[in-house]
Amino acid sequence: MSNKRKEFTLTELAEKYTFFEESDLYKFYQEVDKTYKGVENNNFCNKVLLSGVEDPVIITFLKSILRGLYPLLNNENFPIVNNINSQDKHCIYLKYWLYDQLIINNFHGYDIKIIFDFLEKHKNACIKAKSPEKSCVFYNLTLEDIDDIKNLYAYSELFYETKIKNFREISKDKKYLNYFKRGFDLYRRSKIKCLSARSKEFCKEFNDYKSIYEDYKKQSAFLSCQEHFLDTLYNEDTSSSEEALLKVGTPKETVDSDFYELLKKDDLLEKSHLSKFYESLNEGYGTHNDSSCTSLSEYSLKEKTTICELLGHVENILEKWDKIYTPHQELSSNKACDYMNYWFYDRLSHVDATMCDIEIFYFLWHKYARAKHPPKKTCYNKEYSGLSKKQLRNKKTLFDFLEYYDYIKDELNKDKNENQSDYCKYIKGIFQLYKDMERKNISHSYSEELKLFHMKFVPNDELHFLEEKCPDMCLEFVFNKKLKTLCPFEEKSLSEEQKEKLKACEHLKSSSDRGHIDEKYEKVFFFYNITNLTTYNIYKELNEEAKTDNSYSICERLIPFNDIHCGIYDLCIKVVRNLKKLSRMENKKRTDRCEFITHWVYDEIRKIPNIFSNNSYGTDAIREFFNAVYDILRKLDITNCFFNTININFDEQKEKKYLHDYFKNYNKIKNEIVCNNTECEKYCEYVTSINELYGKYINRCCYCFKFHGCKERYPDYFKCDDIYNPHNIFEKLKCNQIEKFRKGMVKVGKSNFADDHVLWLTDKYGKEEKTLLKLEKIDSSSTPEKICSEITCDPFYVAAIGAFGLMGFFLLFFILYKLTPLGSYFHNRGTRKKRNHFQKRYKTFLDDDVEFKHGNMKNRRMSLAYHQVRRPIE
Known part of the structure; x- marks a missing residue:
């Protein structure tokens, strides 16, 4: 058994985190463990039940189980069963203990199967519970199933029973945090998997547990926020506890402080509807009514007063929604509601409330908006998926920047702006924030803001504009998913x-x-x-x-x-x-x-x-x-x-x-250059010098065919098309009219073609063939000489043809010999002759040997001898 599994037994977990010792699971576990390690008894059940098991290690283990299993299932000498809070979970706790023991004792697949077969076989015998409610079904699980189920139990029974303040302690060690997160993931995946795989033993075990787990309806409202918290622990804001937390209602800037100061320099703050709407929300904030807190009485909240105040302010704003929204006619109702949600993100990021507190706040906001106001005259909260305070701030920071970007762009477009460098630095910080949010968007917490950013900068030429105004800022890499950071170079x-x-x-x-x-x-x-x-x-x-x-x-x-x-x-x-x-x-x-x-x-x-x-x-x-x-x-x-x-x-x-540069400049020189005598002389000197290099490299760089163009071997510095020949520019510039170039310039051509030899052979033998055709038409009676072709008259060709013909005959004979019955015929001819001769002699021998059969033997005695028998003399 791997040490990794042993690290997560309940004993090890309790040693790592002492607050687990307060859980019902741990107390039950310790009580069962005492019985397991107690004095052995030789009762009737042990002798009967263990008769079919041969492995002494398994026998010892089963005896230890039987020692406490029967009294536990029948509530004998186990007061802990009545003292735990969850009376319907004692079977889960027992199974957890059993699975732990299987791992601690290094049992493997075959051993585990024997143990579960034993429990299944005798479930109605000595280990049968008297009360049906206390019956415990043991499913035949594999070692991997045991590890998963135990992980799932640890997540739900240990993680949920502890207080949220202990979550941070767990998150300090990623090994253990990952263990509980894996249990959370197992629960979610198993709910889907076991809908269609109910017959599997793992799913039977899971569904038994799920039915108990979902019975805690009141607790389940809080379990979801703990799940969200667990899912975001990696991204949790790690700022120290001494960080100053602003109280609700404290006057502060409505946008990020650095951004706020930057916008003030060019009086951009008041140009956006965002700032004006935030001010309207500040004015409509009001004071809360204590009656709004009555809905919180059934929930266990850490910061009940803070959540009560926030909920009261939501009610105040929604009551005045028409008055707040009406002055901003240019805003759509959805945009105004977005502004309100991001405004509350800022408020929530500055209060000392837990994630569960915030989830209850959003739940009650939605409940109030749906019950008190018609859909078109209210504002619903955005879906909350367990966001940390840092995530809330990031969402609002990116959203605010996008709302002000067009005004910033106008300032960057001005010829002289003293704050351009500051704008560029802030934009670079926002782009880096986008990269971080994109990388950490595993649970889709930032999906909405990332989509807005993408819509702003992808379809347009905004990135090119920013590259020009803010060079060397790495802004161009913001959408490069292969780079984890904005700048690939430190x-x-x-x-x-x-x-x-x-x-x-x-x-x-x-x-x-x-x-x-x-x-x-x-x-x-x-x-x-x-x-x-x-x-x-x-x-x-x-x-x-x-x-x-x-x-x-x-x-x-x-x-x-x-x-x-x-x-x-x-x-x-x-x-x-x-x-x-x-x-x-x-x-x-x-x-x-x-x-x-x-x-x-x-x-x-x-x-x-x-x-x-x-x-x-x-x-x-x-x-x-x-x-x-x-x-x-x-x-x-x-x-x-x-x-x-x-x-x-x-x-x-x-x-x-x-x-390379000549070919890139060619069109410019040929079509646009207009020069006087002095300039033309310099251009002509340039062209004649290039002509020498052109002639030096053309045959090295071009693989040409006479009628099918050229293949460029090195297109990065040489083009083979005749249109680029320097002589064309020489003539275009009329260089031969300049005294220095009166003699003209030699036009470089392709000295040879790849298909020259082929064309020569085709041309040569094509003509000879035509001559032969003409000679065939001449009447033989009018031609005294014998007309023959080169092939038939040349002794070499005659000998060659004969030799090749003979070789062809032998090759054909060899093929027939190897691949047809003809070969077998020749091969077996001598054998067949010998066999015929032998058969004839053998037949003759047999005929001689049985010659006596032809006589009348009725009145004769038979003599069994190998030599000739003489007749007696009469």
Whole structure:
């Protein structure tokens, strides 16, 4: 038996939580345990009943049970039965004790079956109760069933009998809290499962208990709130008991205090209907009438006075509902009722009431609204599902923000707003709250508010707007369900030591070659970054300076390298920012931006001092950099944008970037560039330089067919369509009219095609075939020479055909030999001859041996001998 089950026996639970010792179950358990451990007696029942059991351990256990079972069932020497509060639960308590003993004594499946078979077989004998009410039915349960039933009993009999103040003590140890929560879940699931599986032994046991459990109708009203409390213990507000609790009616802000101060700065507070309606509710709050508390007399409440006051204020507000609601004609009745419910969320979050107290409050609110007012002139409470004070505050905070968001948006749209940074920080906090609420919405406590948030930000372009107004706030990740937090990268301030280390490299010069490319290319391609080209603005965005006051923890690994390789840390920060933006893009836009980022990263790396070893990315700093980059990709769940980190040649990578950017700029240059002589000369110089790279890479990057286009091997930097040929732009810009380019530019074409040889063979043999067809039509009488084809006249072909024909014959014969009766015929031919010869000789031998049968033997004596018999001489 696993130690895990033994941890949850009643003795262990009582040692862990001493308040369980006050329960009826524990008292009953201890009394039965005394009898179980008492002196053995050899009565008649023991001798008769145990005659069919052979295992000595089981016999000993059953004797111990019989010692106390009979007197217990017949109320002999068991005063505890009459002293417990629940007279109809003694059988449940007995079973709980029995199940505990089965676990403590390490009984397994087969042993347990023997024990239950014994109890079932003799239930009408010595262990039969005299009174039918005290009969106890033992079902044949498996070990897993026993564990579940015992867990369920512990949840309902121990957890419910203790006071709510003890719940927090249980919640400190998640192992035990999970045990009771599992019992709660078992009860809910078993109610459904056992509707259709009544024949199972587990369901028989459960239904017996359920009928008793549901008899406590008055108690059941309180059990539901305890269930809710148990279901939300993980999310319970853990603030200290010294936290100041505001009393009902104490003047305070109607919205979150930080939000309240922020709204006051731009006079936004009074612009919303929410604030005005809250003020109306404050005015209609009034004083409560003691008569409203009479309905609480039948309920056991911890904070009866507080709940009485709240209930009285509900009655006051509903009595004046028309007066409160009428001035706000722009509000629908449902919206006004929502405001009232969230207003009470705020009140309830500041009172020292238990979850059960709050549930009774909502129950009586609903009862009063239904009884006193017509449906269209009242406000019903929202469904309460056991919310903690923290959950109530979270619901109201998110709701209030959504009501004010449009006014905040107007302020952010203004060109200059001194409070924009404060708004952005608050919005980031709200978005993080949304992520937390979404993650903890297991019991659907936050479903309504999450839906409202989703409706506000998903269908519209609100996120794009906020990204623009509040950059680097991670707001774009709010709906990414794979991220538990809003920001996938921990952001924190740099230490002074780290800041000094980053400053130390500011005047460092490169002490090694960064890699080189032809100076002609460098001069030309430096100019191509002109502002009106497509690539210029994208690279400008990618290369914008990142904030230096904060650090992403994922890039801190590069700070030790930054003193020698100055700029590598800043590049990592930029990569984080740019990949975050990439993660929000989709389809072609995402693919295009990935190509830009890839080429940009390699280009920026070459600018870092001392970074290259033999013109390749082989330093420790580069390896650590790309480790960080791939960690970033993994955290952002980017699976279609990769960096090659093995054997990368800088010269080639730079050329690839030039080609990539040319193709991206092509349409812009061809269709929109209008230049004078000086500018055109620079563009023409750019095109002629590109033409050289185009010719260098076209056959490497394109797998072409003469009549069926080309397959692009490397579409991230080269396009094979002839429309992108640099010669087209050269002609469009009329470069040959410029003196420097009078000689023109060689048009690069595809030097060979993948299907050239096939086309050549087809063309060659196609012509020869046509010639043969023509010769066949010539009359043989008019042709003195013998006309033959190359195949029939060439000795090699004749020999080859003969050899292949012979091989074909042998192959055919082999197949026939192996797979048809012909093979069997040839194989058995010699055997058959031998058998025929033997049969003939054997037949001859038999004929000779039985020749005497042909004579008349009536008057002769038979001589049984193996040699010839002579006749006697007459």
